[in-house]
Every structure is written in C-alpha cells, then in structure tokens.
Amino acid sequence: MFERWLAQRIAATADTEHARMLQHFATWHQLRKLRAKAAKSPLGTSTTQESRQQITQAGAFLVWLAARHVALDACxxxxxxxxxxxxxATRRPAQAFLRWCMETRRMPRLTIPNRPTTNPHPMGQHQxxxxxxxxxAGDSTSPRVRLAACLVLLFAQPVSRIVRMVTDDxxxxGRHVALRLGDPPTPVPEPVAALLLDYLQALPANTPAINQDSxxxxxxxxxxxxxNPGTLRDALRKxxxxxEKGRTSAIRQLVLQAPAPVIAQALGYHDKSTTRIATDAGAPWKNYAPGAHSS
Known part of the structure; x- marks a missing residue:
C-alpha cells in the first residue's frame, strides 16, 4: 500500500528533479528499512504513516528551497x-530526508536545529x-478512550502497544479479571475491571461492520x-x-513500589528498561535478585 501511494505521490510531483530526489530517498532509505521490518513482523499503520509524512515534508522542503532560489547542494x-x-510544527518528518541528503553528499553537512520538547513539569504522582x-468518573467520555487512559495511567502501557491488544488478552x-501484559497475567483492580468487562461486552455493537471479525x-x-495509534493519542490528549507523560509517571511509581524485574515481567517491559528507570527514580530495590525466592 505504501509503494502504491509512493508511486502516485512521485507522479504528482511537478518538478522532475524533485521527483527524482524523492524516488531515490524512498528507494535507498525508506523502502530498505520498511522491507527489513516487514520481514520480521507485519508493518503497523504508524510505521507507514511516518514514511508518508517523511516523503511529504521532504517534498515540501525542496519546494520551499526552490522558492528561495537555492539549490539543494548550495543549502x-x-x-x-x-x-x-x-x-x-512539521519539522521532524523532514529531518530523515535532511540527514540522508547530508550522508549521501547531496547537500552540505549542516547542523539540524534541535529545540527540546521535554516538558519541564512532568506529570507527578498526585496528578x-x-x-x-x-x-x-467521566461517564460522558467514550468507554474506549477511558479504558485506554486507564491502561496508560495504571499499567504504564504505550499507545502503540495498547492498540495491538486483542480480546484474548x-x-x-468469573471472579477475577487480568490482562496478558506480561507473564503471568496482571490482575486488574476495581473499578477498572468493571469498566473493562463492560467495554468488552459492548465491543461487538461498537465495532465497525467492516472489522467485525477482527x-x-x-x-x-x-x-x-x-x-490508529495517532487517533487514540489525540483522543487521550482531549x-x-x-x-507519554502519563505512562512515564506510572512506570516510575511502579518501580518504586516493587523490584524492577518484577514490574518488567508483569507489564511486558524489558528488565533493563525498568532497571534504568528504577535507578533514575532512586528505587530501594538495587540489591534485589530476580528469580524464585524461597523462605
């Protein structure tokens, strides 16, 4: 699907030199990466969407540069x-193209401006x-978005993983509710468990007809x-x-309450990631030895 979109996008590019440049970028940079990923697992929507944005913004940069009467190799x-x-607002998608142009000597080696986007006031535990x-408590909000918010705030799950969850997770x-986030399944406390079961029961009626069997x-x-992860991320923002800040806050708090390897196993994280987070958060579990413990 991306290749079909790419062919149409290249064909619609009026400037033949720009079209040639975009074709080379897509062939030698994007398609090589996409095919390598596709050989390991199916490509997600966000991956191909990112590639489309990179092509779109690369074309926009070439048009903008031409309007200044500047050639790419004279930038x-x-x-x-x-x-x-x-x-x-759209600077990030173009940066892959700029780096590729510099690495392949199609433009001079320049410094790509970097403006920090980290919020100086991350979400705290109280928030x-x-x-x-x-x-x-927000009954007026879509149950889908409320459930996703709970998965972020309570279980520190990234949106990219939330949208890949299946009903069998x-x-x-009959008595207890759990989620297969790691091994073993993680218990879901009330009232989140009730929200999850209600959502699951109403899911068939709220699923688009074209996707009923998914x-x-x-x-x-x-x-x-x-x-689409972007759609869900926007809904959570509203x-x-x-x-991102909600997930980071949740995982930092969890590694303060239990050893990092335990949290990693329960929530599907890599133990090195949770150990690093625990160290940054000042967790008291540094000498904890993972594995079975007998009294």
Missing part, C-alpha cells in the same frame, strides 16, 4: 535554520491519580486493522491524559 545553515523556524479518578475466570480490543475502521 546553507541560514536556509536550514529558516526552514525550521517557519515550519516548526496521575487525579487524572485516573477523573477518567473513571483479557482473562476472566480480534482487536481496539478495532479500527479499516478491515483487519486496529485503531481527555486531558498526555500519553
């Missing part, structure tokens, strides 16, 4: 700084709990495809739940 630091200043309480034995817990509007 200066002043030009690059001006592009990032004018196109700040996370308050947000979780608001989500659970929900384990219900196994996804968060089905999308395309056949056999889950919900709900007042910043996905």
């Amino acid at each position: 200066t630091q002043t030009d690059l700084d001006a592009w990032h200043a004018e196109k700040y 996370r709990i308050t947000a979780l309480q608001r989500v659970l 929900v384990v219900h034995d 196994p996804w817990l968060f089905p999308g509007r395309r056949p056999s495809q889950p919900m 709900l007042g739940v910043p996905a």
